[in-house]
Amino acid sequence: MIDGRVSRRSVLMGGAAIAAWSASPVSAMLRRIDPGKDAGTIDKLIAQMTLEEKAGQLNLLASAWGGGIATALNPPGGNSDFPKQVADAVAGKLTGVFNGNGAAMAMQMQRAVMSGSRLKIPLMFAADIIHGHRTIFPVPVAEAASFEPELAERTARVAAYEAAGSGVDWTFAPMVDIARDQRWGRTMEGAGEDVVLGCLFAAARVRGFQGSSLDADDAMLSCAKHFAAYGAAEAGLDYSTVDVSERTLRDVYLRPFKAAFDSGALSTMASFNEISGVPSTGNHWLMTDLLRGEWGFKGFVVSDYTGDEEMIAHGFAKDRRDAARIAFLAGVDMSMQSGVYTEHLPSLVRDGAVPQALLDGSVRRVLAMKAKLGLFDNPFRRIDLKREKSRSRLPASLALAREAAVKSCVLLKNDGNLLPLSPSATIALIGPFGSVGQDLNGPWVVYGDNKQAIDLPAGIRTAMKGRGRLTVVAGSGVESAIPGGIEAAVAAARGADVVLLAIGESEAMSGEAKSRTEIVMPAPQQALAEAIAATGKPVVVLLRNGRALALEGAVKAAPAILVTWFLGSEMGNGVADLLFGAASPSGRLPMSFPIASGQEPYHYDHKPTGRPNGPGKLQEYKAHYQGVPNEALYAFGHGLTYGDMRYSNLVIDAPTMAWGGSLGVTATVTNAGRVAAEEVVQLYIRDRVASVTRPVRELKAFRKIRLAAGASAQVMFKLSRAELEFIGMGLKPTVEPGTFDVWIAPSAQADGVHSTFELGAA
Incomplete structure (x- = not known):
């Protein structure tokens, strides 16, 4: 009991x-x-x-x-x-x-x-503190949309402050998997499709969770997961097979892990998937040769939940004893949940199947980590009943949650400057996510409570301050129709100046084991959107989602679309701040929204192929689906503000970058709008000719700037040879002289301003 x-x-x-x-x-x-x-x-x-x-x-x-x-x-x-x-x-x-x-x-x-x-x-004591403890912050992919790694460091710091106050020593975060197939449900736990963004957010979250010293009572050990390439699961199916080249593994999927370890992460979790026929939990090359040998990792490796035992179902181990032997010899120090190590490691050592020196080495790593956490000095360091309550949901923590919510939202579309709205307007809030107190925190919240979060009606009413009128009608369920729901919603829309259509995914549709065959709006919600559009009223779509979606019909055609994700404790207030202009949207997409679901997996930095279509009309026998260009509806990096940002005057220091030198690339960004706004200025390159084919574009840097109405700023980036490197024929970082395209642009698909430069020979 x-x-x-x-x-x-x-x-x-x-x-x-x-x-x-x-x-x-x-x-x-x-x-x-x-x-x-x-x-x-x-x-x-x-x-x-x-x-x-x-x-x-x-x-x-x-x-x-x-x-x-x-x-x-x-x-x-x-x-x-x-x-x-x-x-x-x-x-x-x-x-x-x-x-x-x-x-x-x-x-x-x-x-x-x-x-x-x-x-x-x-x-x-460990816990899944993924995006908050009692104060819940936006899901990680939403926070990545801020393009502010420093924000993620601050929210992780608060999460550690709260969770460590309740006795938690170790968190199973950050997830640093690159996700390029939005059918995969765990997209919501990472930073999206781009390697540079993924590395920066991985490092920031490690710093936030671990603080300045691991033995502090407000610090938690971080755990970079899932090692490795879990986000590359075939067809976006959770737990499924991964089969990638070692070059792609090193160039894409391993880099955020290295960034996390370089920032101090001292634990990592083996991924469920196999890589090229070998389950990660039993992959000696991955866990020992690469991780400990090549990278010099000094921390410990934990299996995912029963991941070692699951090698039996993979067909890689014959029974539990064999699974324990394979996982341990591969380099997995700690077994989570299966119990195979306690059952079989002692006899495996006694029988000579596992060297005792290896067992002692794993125990040494675990005990050393407990010492680093200060547990030998004081086993009760983080266990304090009064502290647990006194640190929970403080005003400053909730204020940070609101700031994070505002910065995470992405304005995809705003035809006719429909947004921001007047607080004196008559507004109909329609859709399953206009309801009270549900689907606010998002997936993977162990200790938070949706009932404590601010929902959309509450946030909007507070912002309206008694002016105007708000009517709330569900219209449909998330995945089922409501009898008479559309009729009631249409009546509410006809009586309003503007409709806020709150639709998308529930918490149960995103996260672990929530892969989808099609990333479209559920049919009942799409039917609701079509009926509301037919009223002729202006519609602002408020998307609730944990992944990119393929927008169709009336949703795609709505004059304004705001991606609101799952924003946590201050969701209603954060969205209301944007709707009524208390803040200007500044988020950018950390993953591409495809034109059609069937394009997945899709990522902006794809290869050109030998038959690229090029700009303009779709051509026969070129690389595209029938009737669909090989591009996104809304590309990585896209997002609008309430300003009007314009790019001009690209200047490169010199036509050639010296082999051992660097190159300054500058553009002028002007806010031609009538309100101050923040712009995420992005630097992309393309290596035109290389010994290994290179992507059509690659993000290399970005900078977030704030511009007053009518103001301009010169934004400069420094490129060095290191930013031009790729994994070459010898599976080592390399770079070759030649011509490079360079863009400073507002997204991966926008022209912005463009030029070229040469990299000189050594």
Whole structure:
């Protein structure tokens, strides 16, 4: 039975446990550990451990006391008995648990281990803190639309501040997978389709989660996932096969991981997928040769949820013992949820199938990380019942959530300057997402509550301040019609000056295991949109989504379209700020919206092929689908403001970049509009001729600037030879002299201003 009460007695017992720990001989030995300098002390502890206790330090389980959303996301399975889980922890059978029930649960478990276990090795508590703890921020792909890595660092810092205050030592974030097929549901967890943007956001989130020191009580260990190429799953199907060349792996999918590790991430999670026939969890080249050997990674590797056991279904392991052997020898230090390491590692070592030195090495890495987190110094460092409440949903945190919501939205279209609206207007809010208190936080929220989030009606009414009139009608469900719903919606539209059409995906349609065969609007919502368009009233589409969508019919033709994603705690206020002009949209698409769903996988930096169509009319026997150009409806980097941004006067320092030098590229950007606005100025290149074919465009840098109405600014970028490198024939970074196109533009598909330069020979 789970004791959910937090009594004064339990708090006092927690204090007693801390005191007992502090006075113990093991504490005296381990609290002096400097994992960077004193590995010998950890080795002394390892020498005292049985094989079973060593395997226990490599065993991570879902908390038996998770409750609510946590239990639904990661069912504890056979580990649903909390007292038994505590007893197993005391017996040294597990290193920690994840997605537990806050400080109360952590206190009970840590107290039991510190007072009753043989070696007094602290537990480590983990959780899926993907885009917030109690204060929920926009889903990661939405935050990437801000094109402000610094914003992601700040939101990750608040998430760590809150979560660490409730006992969390380790988060399974950031997800740094490049996603180029929007059918894949986990698109919402990453930074989209571009490598440069992905690297910058990966690094920023690591810095935010980990803070200035991992042993601080407001810091969490980050975990770059999913290693590797999970976003390249065939047909966008979650858990499916990946088959990419090593060149593409290195040029695209591995780079954000390297950026995360270079920024201090000291754990990574093996991906579910196979790569070229070898499951990542059993891939020695990936986990050992590349990660530890070539890159020098010093942290530890954890499997994804039962990922090691799943090698049996892959046809790569014959049984659980074989799966444990393969995963461990490949370089996976810690097993999540399956229990195969505790079952089989001791006997595998005794039988000589696994060298004991390798087992000791994995245990050493895990214990060193617990030391870095300050757990040997104070096992209760992050477990504080009062702190858990005092850090939750602070005014400053909610203000940041509102700022992030505003900066994450992307204005795709604004014909006739329909937006911003007057707060005195008569407005009909129509659609399944105009309703109260649902689908606001988005997928992968373990501890947040939609009931605490500001919904659209609340945010809009607050912004209108009693002026005008707001009518709210659902019109349809997300995936089903409502009897009489369209008729009621049409009546509301006819009585309004303008319609806000809140349509898109529910939380249940995006995220893990939510792959879609077609990324279109569900039929009932499309029918609702067609009926509203037929009224002739001006329509602003408010898209709720966790991926790019293929817009059709009345949705595509609406005069204004605002991508609002899942924005979290301040969704209603953030969207209202944009609708009524308290802020000007500044977000840009981190992935391309295709013309048709069948174009997926689609990404702007595709290769030209030997038969490119070129601009203009579609030609026979060229690279395009029937009737559809090989381009996006709204390309990566696209987004409008309430200003009128114009590009001119591209200047390059010199016609040739010296082999060891750099080149300045400058353009003038002018806001010809009537309001101040922020523009994301983007630099793209194309290597025209190379020994390995290169994409039609590649983002190399961007800068976000604010311009007053009528103001201009010169925006300069510096290019060096390093920005021109690619993975060459020898699978090493290389660059070759020749001609390069360069654009400074508002998106990957816009002309902006364009010129060329030469790279000189060495």
